Amino acid sequence: MIAALERVRTAQVAAIGGVDRLTLAYFNREKKNYEEHVYDEYLEVVSMLGDITLKDGKPFLHIHGTFGKRDMSVVAGHVVSASVFPLLEVVITPTKNTALRRFDDDVGVNVIFKT
Amino acid sequence: MIAALERVRTAQVAAIGGVDRLTLAYFNREKKNYEEHVYDEYLEVVSMLGDITLKDGKPFLHIHGTFGKRDMSVVAGHVVSASVFPLLEVVITPTKNTALRRFDDDVGVNVIFKT
Amino acid sequence: MIAALERVRTAQVAAIGGVDRLTLAYFNREKKNYEEHVYDEYLEVVSMLGDITLKDGKPFLHIHGTFGKRDMSVVAGHVVSASVFPLLEVVITPTKNTALRRFDDDVGVNVIFKT
Numbered sequence: 001m002i003a004a005l006e007r008v009r010t011a012q013v014a015a016i017g018g019v020d021r022l023t024l025a026y027f028n029r030e031k032k033n034y035e036e037h038v039y040d041e042y043l044e045v046v047s048m049l050g051d052i053t054l055k056d057g058k059p060f061l062h063i064h065g066t067f068g069k070r071d072m073s074v075v076a077g078h079v080v081s082a083s084v085f086p087l088l089e090v091v092i093t094p095t096k097n098t099a100l101r102r103f104d105d106d107v108g109v110n111v112i113f114k115t
Numbered sequence: 116m117i118a119a120l121e122r123v124r125t126a127q128v129a130a131i132g133g134v135d136r137l138t139l140a141y142f143n144r145e146k147k148n149y150e151e152h153v154y155d156e157y158l159e160v161v162s163m164l165g166d167i168t169l170k171d172g173k174p175f176l177h178i179h180g181t182f183g184k185r186d187m188s189v190v191a192g193h194v195v196s197a198s199v200f201p202l203l204e205v206v207i208t209p210t211k212n213t214a215l216r217r218f219d220d221d222v223g224v225n226v227i228f229k230t
Numbered sequence: 231m232i233a234a235l236e237r238v239r240t241a242q243v244a245a246i247g248g249v250d251r252l253t254l255a256y257f258n259r260e261k262k263n264y265e266e267h268v269y270d271e272y273l274e275v276v277s278m279l280g281d282i283t284l285k286d287g288k289p290f291l292h293i294h295g296t297f298g299k300r301d302m303s304v305v306a307g308h309v310v311s312a313s314v315f316p317l318l319e320v321v322i323t324p325t326k327n328t329a330l331r332r333f334d335d336d337v338g339v340n341v342i343f344k345t
Contacts, residue, residue: 026183064160066296
């Protein structure tokens with residue numbers, strides 16, 4: 001992974017492009033789990049936005065995205081996985097501060113915490 | 116507010132996360148006012164994007180956002196207010212130039228103007 | 231164009247604001263062409279995200295966008311053209327690396343290639 005190779009600890013990530021297979025999720029706050037949806041079609045990556053932080057000393061990627069369909073409507077949410085086609089144009093911008101992340105049992109998600 | 120504390124004058128702001136109460140608006144250009152919509156449910160913050168500029172010498176936040184529902188559809192527009200849950204991951208990137216903002220009577224919105 | 235004036239070679243571009251005429255496109259990967267849709271109404275620019283790269287030695291702009299309607303729904307895709315109203319707040323962030331772009335006959339789009 002680029003973040004590990006380049007020793008990026010904390011960064012902003014933004015991308016546009018296309019995908020031909022995608023898994024999105026919505027966080028169910030009552031059940032504390034992610035509800036997943038799979039899409040098997042070509043979608044424009046209208047926006048992927050998120051960050052790289054350190055979890056257990058390793059880069060952790062957290063991305064939300066908006067994906068455009070043929071009729072100009074969208075699906076959007078927490079990105080679980082994506083298969084890129086034909087390309088994804090990504091800008092990774094390291095931040096001045098380092099942010100650490102860990103799993104929070106009360107909330108049910110990986111949160112950034114104060115050090 | 117962070118911008119005032121850190122003496123940020125002009126910056127780009129980008130965020131992802133979640134909210135459980137949200138007020139969005141659409142600018143009605145004929146009536147020159149914002150039409151507001153309130154959402155009382157957990158929504159993924161798929162994208163919040165905007166800027167901090169100086170208005171009357173104080174930091175002024177202007178944010179537009181896309182928010183994801185449980186069925187992967189979205190609501191989107193000008194962000195009036197939002198209640199964060201469980202967290203909002205924000206990257207604030209100061210710009211080299213300073214931008215000033217003031218209310219423009221003709222248009223009916225706060226605009227960035229040339230100095 | 232700002233990129234040529236400021237000698238920007240590769241940059242990230244992000245913007246919010248409003249438009250009153252817009253042409254969006256979806257890439258049809260079977261036919262290898264862009265299917266265009268035109269909108270003649272005021273839309274909030276919820277997110278415009280993309281990049282400037284060099285194609286044949288000249289700045290080339292590639293932008294995807296999400297645009298908000300009066301009912302808080304969106305249209306989104308590859309931005310072909312847009313008429314700004316009342317303003318577009320753009321942040322252009324030059325990257326450390328230079329990216330070059332050229333047309334790829336196999337895929338049917340302008341791609342960034344390794345040098």
